[in-house]
Every structure is written in C-alpha cells, then in structure tokens.
Amino acid sequence: MSSITPDLIRNCRRCSGDISPGALVCSRCQALVHSEQLDRLASEAKQLEAQGDFRQARERWLMGVPLLPSNSRQADWIVSHARELDSLAERVQPQPRENKWAEKLGPVGPLAVLLAKGKFLLATVFKLKFLLSFVAFFGFYWAAFGAKFGIGFAVLIFIHEMGHFVDVKRRGLPADMPVFLPGFGAYVRWQAAGVPIEIQAEVSLAGPFAGFLASVVCAVIWAQTRDPLWAALGRSGAWLNLLNLIPVWMLDGGHAARALNKSRRIILLMASLALWLLFSENVFLLVAVGAAYQAFFAGDLPPRSNSTTIVYFVVVLTALGFVMSLLPGQGFGPPR
Numbered sequence: 001m002s003s004i005t006p007d008l009i010r011n012c013r014r015c016s017g018d019i020s021p022g023a024l025v026c027s028r029c030q031a032l033v034h035s036e037q038l039d040r041l042a043s044e045a046k047q048l049e050a051q052g053d054f055r056q057a058r059e060r061w062l063m064g065v066p067l068l069p070s071n072s073r074q075a076d077w078i079v080s081h082a083r084e085l086d087s088l089a090e091r092v093q094p095q096p097r098e099n100k101w102a103e104k105l106g107p108v109g110p111l112a113v114l115l116a117k118g119k120f121l122l123a124t125v126f127k128l129k130f131l132l133s134f135v136a137f138f139g140f141y142w143a144a145f146g147a148k149f150g151i152g153f154a155v156l157i158f159i160h161e162m163g164h165f166v167d168v169k170r171r172g173l174p175a176d177m178p179v180f181l182p183g184f185g186a187y188v189r190w191q192a193a194g195v196p197i198e199i200q201a202e203v204s205l206a207g208p209f210a211g212f213l214a215s216v217v218c219a220v221i222w223a224q225t226r227d228p229l230w231a232a233l234g235r236s237g238a239w240l241n242l243l244n245l246i247p248v249w250m251l252d253g254g255h256a257a258r259a260l261n262k263s264r265r266i267i268l269l270m271a272s273l274a275l276w277l278l279f280s281e282n283v284f285l286l287v288a289v290g291a292a293y294q295a296f297f298a299g300d301l302p303p304r305s306n307s308t309t310i311v312y313f314v315v316v317l318t319a320l321g322f323v324m325s326l327l328p329g330q331g332f333g334p335p336r
Contacts, residue, residue: 024069030196034067035172042174054089058082073194074173130177133186134158140182148229149334156214156237157186160244163210164188167203197302201259201309204252208316211241215323222327228335235327238320242283245317247290256313257294261305265295271314279321287317 218234
C-alpha cells in the first residue's frame with residue numbers, strides 16, 4: 001500500500017503544469033509557486049508600514065524571501081527594503097516629550113505627532129499621489145471634452161492601468177497603484193527586473209485587454225440605449241488601446257514585442273496588415289509599421305520566443321478591431 005503526500009505533487013495555479021518538489025517557480029510559465037502567500041505577506045507588511053510598525057513590517061517582508069528564488073530581483077528588493085525599514089524604525093522611536101505633548105492635545109495628539117515627523121508626512125504624500133494625480137486627470141479631460149465624456153474617458157484609462165496592476169499583483173510581484181499624467185497618459189511602476197520577458201510581455205498586454213473589456217461594456221450599453229456617448233467612449237477606448245499596441249518605444253506594444261523573435265514579429269506584421277484590410281482602421285497600419293521596424297531594424301531579438309505572446313498580441317488586436325467595427329463614429333473623440 002502506498003500513499004502520495006499532497007505537498008510533493010502540485011500543479012501550477014496558472015498553467016496547471018506539474019510543480020517539482022521544492023520548486024519556487026513553475027518551469028513551464030515561470031509563475032511564482034507561492035504567489036498567493038507572497039501577496040498576503042506583502043499586503044500585511046504594507047498595512048503595518050501604514051500603521052508605523054516598521055519592525056513588524058520588516059519581519060513580514062523577510063518571511064517572503066524563502067518563497068522566492070535566491071537570485072531574483074524581488075528577493076534582493078525585499079532585503080534592501082527591510083534594511084530601510086530597520087533604519088526607519090530606529091529614527092522614529094517615540095520621544096517622551098512628544099508623547100507628553102500628544103497627551104495634552106487629546107484626540108488630535110497622535111495626528112500632531114505624525115505630522116511633526118517629516119518622514120511620515122512624506123510617506124503620506126506619496127501614498128496620495130495616485131488619488132491626487134487621478135483627480136487632476138479627471139479635471140483635464142473634463143475641461144477638454146466636457147463632463148460626461150471626459151470623466152468616462154478617464155475611467156477607461158484607469159481600467160487599462162488596473163489591468164497592468166492586477167496582472168502584476170496576481171503574480172506576487174510588488175507594484176504601485178497607477179500614477180496619472182494629465183494629457184499624456186498613466187503608468188504602473190512595478191519590479192520588472194529579473195522577470196522573464198514573456199511574463200513582462202503578458203503584463204504589458206494585460207492593460208489593452210482590460211481596455212478591450214471596458215470598451216465591450218460601453219458597446220453593450222450603447223446597444224441597449226443608443227446613446228451616442230457610450231458609442232464614442234467605447235470606440236475611443238478601443239482606438240486608444242490599439243494605439244498603445246504599436247510596438248515602439250515605451251508603449252505596451254513595444255514592451256510586448258521584446259518577447260518576440262524575428263519570425264513572430266513578421267507574423268505580427270502580417271496580422272496587422274490583414275486586420276487593416278479587414279476593419280479599414282488606419283491604426284492597424286501604424287501597428288504594422290512598428291512591427292516591420294521591430295522585425296527588420298531593431299537589434300533586441302530574443303534568443304527564444306514562445307507562441308503565447310504572439311497569440312495574445314494578435315487576439316487583443318483583433319478583439320479591439322471588432323469592437324470598433326460595431327460602433328459608429330470615426331477614431332477618437334466625444335459624440336458629435
């Protein structure tokens with residue numbers, strides 16, 4: 001009679017592939033085996049940091065190190081951050097005089113002590129940069145296109161950025177909430193160093209995919225109400241996400257193309273041209289031009305490339321083109 005220990009044979013939550021005993025990374029899709037536990041530890045550590053308990057936060061972060069590959073940048077980042085928290089804990093030791101002053105101020109005393117410490121104030125400001133930048137983002141598009149379209153368009157960009165954020169977090173990697181730049185766009189800062197280029201490509205494509213889902217919602221509402229506002233929002237959102245898939249510079253398409261070898265970049269070129277002929281949207285021609293540049297002139301061809309990235313890329317392109325074909329209007333902008 002034999003038995004199998006459940007902990008010795010496991011399957012990857014992402015691709016369902018077998019996980020070798022003691023493995024920290026899935027050999028098939030490179031996903032972190034303990035991503036859920038790492039995410040929980042990171043959440044608890046950040047909560048402790050927000051409460052000012054830096055020593056406990058440091059311990060929570062360090063509990064994640066054994067769950068990461070020893071040579072990973074994520075593990076190095078945790079160790080470095082733990083040193084910063086240790087140093088910060090030494091500098092913010094409560095002083096008797098401050099505690100006495102806080103007691104005299106009654107219920108506002110703790111807040112006064114908090115504001116008196118520049119480090120705390122600076123940290124608070126940085127935690128608010130997401131909210132403040134988003135409010136400014138709202139205001140910019142409200143002024144440019146009117147309240148309804150401006151606010152709706154800002155929400156569509158927010159959903160796009162949250163696509164990146166959620167995809168990073170589900171892999172157990174550190175990431176900051178989006179920061180918005182009025183008139184330019186937004187970005188999510190995350191620890192990409194040391195992460196396989198295929199995973200980086202999937203994170204880059206997750207934003208346009210989330211944007212596609214948001215445009216579908218707008219299209220469904222337009223189909224039910226025939227309100228031109230929803231058609232304009234859906235079409236503009238799809239158009240912007242297609243524009244972001246042009247494989248150049250710092251756009252999402254440029255990041256994703258780095259995971260494609262020459263043959264798959266040529267496939268992207270041919271697919272973009274086919275979609276241009278099918279949907280008659282010139283933005284596909286721009287994607288094709290970018291793909292041609294990446295295939296024949298760029299010098300960052302990877303030594304290997306899997307089929308997942310090119311399939312994901314073409315599927316998102318096609319889905320966005322299909323949404324645009326269902327909605328009336330031209331390109332980007334509020335209803336006329």
